[in-house]
Amino acid sequence: MNDGDPSAAPARVVVAESSALVDGGRGARFEVGGRPCFALRVAGHALAWRNECPHTGGELDWSEGDFLDADGRYVVCATHGALFEPSTGRCVAGPCKGASLEAVAVREEGGLVVAE
Numbered sequence: 001m002n003d004g005d006p007s008a009a010p011a012r013v014v015v016a017e018s019s020a021l022v023d024g025g026r027g028a029r030f031e032v033g034g035r036p037c038f039a040l041r042v043a044g045h046a047l048a049w050r051n052e053c054p055h056t057g058g059e060l061d062w063s064e065g066d067f068l069d070a071d072g073r074y075v076v077c078a079t080h081g082a083l084f085e086p087s088t089g090r091c092v093a094g095p096c097k098g099a100s101l102e103a104v105a106v107r108e109e110g111g112l113v114v115a116e
């Protein structure tokens with residue numbers, strides 16, 4: 001049990017207020033361990049991924065926080081247009097087809113989305 005010693009607690013990153021993530025809406029950018037990540041709400045669940053395209057490692061958003069295509073159906077990489085299923089992170093079209101985004105564990109507590 002943590003006796004109040006912050007050095008004993010795992011790093012906790014507040015990603016966004018839960019209400020800020022809506023299905024089909026903008027994503028929330030954040031960092032874990034110095035690496036860029038993003039969170040989306042997909043079918044009511046907050047999900048998060050490293051913001052690193054499997055093709056080149058570059059960030060995916062085409063405008064800061066905008067990750068989805070016009071239909072809100074796929075995450076689209078701004079660099080070469082790869083499409084990813086937002087629920088699984090799997091690339092379904094583009095130069096990294098078959099590869100996947102790296103998942104980041106997030107949970108919702110007290111009206112916040114947090115990552116550890």
Ligand code: FES
Nearest residue numbers: 053055077080082
């Ligand atoms: S960098 Fe993402 S598809 Fe090429």
